[in-house]
Amino acid sequence: MTLEGVVDRITDTEVSGWAFDPDAPDRPVEIRVLIGGVEHCRIAASDFREDLKAAGKGNGAHGFNAPFEEPINPASVSVRFAETGNLLDDLQPGPIRSPDVLMRPRAENPMLDKILETGPFSDTDASRIRDFARDGFLKFKIEDPDFDALAKSAVEDMDWTQSDGVRLQDAWQHNDAVRRIAALPEVLEVLELLYGRPPIPFQTLNFQVGTQQETHTDTIHFNSSPPRFMCGVWVALEDTDAGNGALHYYPGSHALPVYDLDDLGIDGHPDRINSNYQIYLKLLQAMIDAHGLEKRVAIMKRGEAIIWAANLYHGGEPILEPGRSRHSQVTHYYFDGCSYYEPLTSNRYLGRLTRPNRRDVRTGAPIPRKAGERIIAGPPSAPPSLLQRVARRLQLS
Numbered sequence: 522m523t524l525e526g527v528v529d530r531i532t533d534t535e536v537s538g539w540a541f542d543p544d545a546p547d548r549p550v551e552i553r554v555l556i557g558g559v560e561h562c563r564i565a566a567s568d569f570r571e572d573l574k575a576a577g578k579g580n581g582a583h584g585f586n587a588p589f590e591e592p593i594n595p596a597s598v599s600v601r602f603a604e605t606g607n608l609l610d611d612l613q614p615g616p617i618r619s620p621d622v623l624m625r626p627r628a629e630n631p632m633l634d635k636i637l638e639t640g641p642f643s644d645t646d647a648s649r650i651r652d653f654a655r656d657g658f659l660k661f662k663i664e665d666p667d668f669d670a671l672a673k674s675a676v677e678d679m680d681w682t683q684s685d686g687v688r689l690q691d692a693w694q695h696n697d698a699v700r701r702i703a704a705l706p707e708v709l710e711v712l713e714l715l716y717g718r719p720p721i722p723f724q725t726l727n728f729q730v731g732t733q734q735e736t737h738t739d740t741i742h743f744n745s746s747p748p749r750f751m752c753g754v755w756v757a758l759e760d761t762d763a764g765n766g767a768l769h770y771y772p773g774s775h776a777l778p779v780y781d782l783d784d785l786g787i788d789g790h791p792d793r794i795n796s797n798y799q800i801y802l803k804l805l806q807a808m809i810d811a812h813g814l815e816k817r818v819a820i821m822k823r824g825e826a827i828i829w830a831a832n833l834y835h836g837g838e839p840i841l842e843p844g845r846s847r848h849s850q851v852t853h854y855y856f857d858g859c860s861y862y863e864p865l866t867s868n869r870y871l872g873r874l875t876r877p878n879r880r881d882v883r884t885g886a887p888i889p890r891k892a893g894e895r896i897i898a899g900p901p902s903a904p905p906s907l908l909q910r911v912a913r914r915l916q917l918s
């Protein structure tokens with residue numbers, strides 16, 4: 522008897538996967554879950570999963586999920602076929618697990634073709650993922666019926682005296698419309714589609730006017746482990762065009778390597794944020810020249826949005842008609858199952874990482890640092906000094 526099966530996920534509270542008998546494709550296979558070698562439960566793998574059906578596993582009703590009453594050490598869990606005693610993990614990983622095992626955003630996974638082949642994606646979703654994979658950005662229209670009212674409130678009910686003249690950071694803390702724009706369900710859904718993990722909004726920036734920022738990436742400000750699990754969503758709260766300082770970006774640049782300061786032979790440090798940042802920006806210009814990258818300017822209508830990948834080269838065009846407003850909101854997102862650091866004040870090589878203590882914009886709760894399913898314990902970074910805070914304000918992230 523050759524049974525197939527894979528443990529997809531073990532956490533401290535549950536284990537899940539699938540088991541299948543190719544000789545009896547619709548028969549539920551019984552499995553045993555052991556903790557520290559002692560049987561915890563026996564269950565039939567009979568939960569329906571669309572991905573199993575799509576992968577030709579009989580009627581698709583071969584998934585299992587076993588919860589634990591109390592948190593346990595995931596390393597102590599094993600799962601065996603009840604009939605043969607073999608471990609599920611001993612077997613060749615099935616077509617479902619293998620492409621997903623590499624922790625990369627879905628659209629930036631080098632095994633994307635395989636993932637799209639095996640996953641249950643509609644044609645529209647698959648083409649959105651492919652577009653984002655190729656370009657590093659995705660433009661879409663926000664359909665939420667409340668958007669107009671939210672956009673109005675995010676502009677008019679704002680205490681702009683708190684801004685630096687261009688932008689107001691983390692206005693979600695006192696403006697509910699800003700918080701709701703950051704948490705629009707349709708935005709969260711498309712992010713989860715592109716990244717394969719639940720997104721976590723952690724920072725908002727509201728702009729009154731064009732930022733005229735030099736071309737940069739977000740990875741230099743907010744890097745993640747595993748890499749690339751961060752993105753920005755830029756939402757037009759009014760029309761933008763060549764006159765009021767439109768956003769620009771370089772399609773495809775996200776696929777270039779992610780560079781950190783140690784790639785430049787320099788040390789990330791709170792005292793050198795701005796000088797190091799300037800060196801990094803020069804590298805990006807050199808990369809643009811070397812690869813012949815072409816700039817595109819985003820002419821956006823109110824209510825349109827752009828998602829950009831963490832490593833997409835982007836910035837703000839010069840304002841050609843001074844005095845015009847250009848209201849827009851950028852929300853930065855992390856993704857579940859990662860940990861984060863800020864390269865401009867860190868040194869990876871020396872193991873000195875500035876780990877941000879950020880909060881989930883939806884709830885105000887701290888965002889846990891994770892490696893996969895495990896929450897990483899450890900001291901939070903010290904709060905930034907006055908010098909760091911001033912330097913961060915000056916640097917145009």
Ligand SMILES: O=C(O)CCC(=O)C(=O)O
Pocket residue numbers: 726728731732733734753766767768769835836837838849851918
């Ligand atoms: O809105 C713009 O002009 C640029 C925004 C930007 O580059 C950013 O927020 O990282």
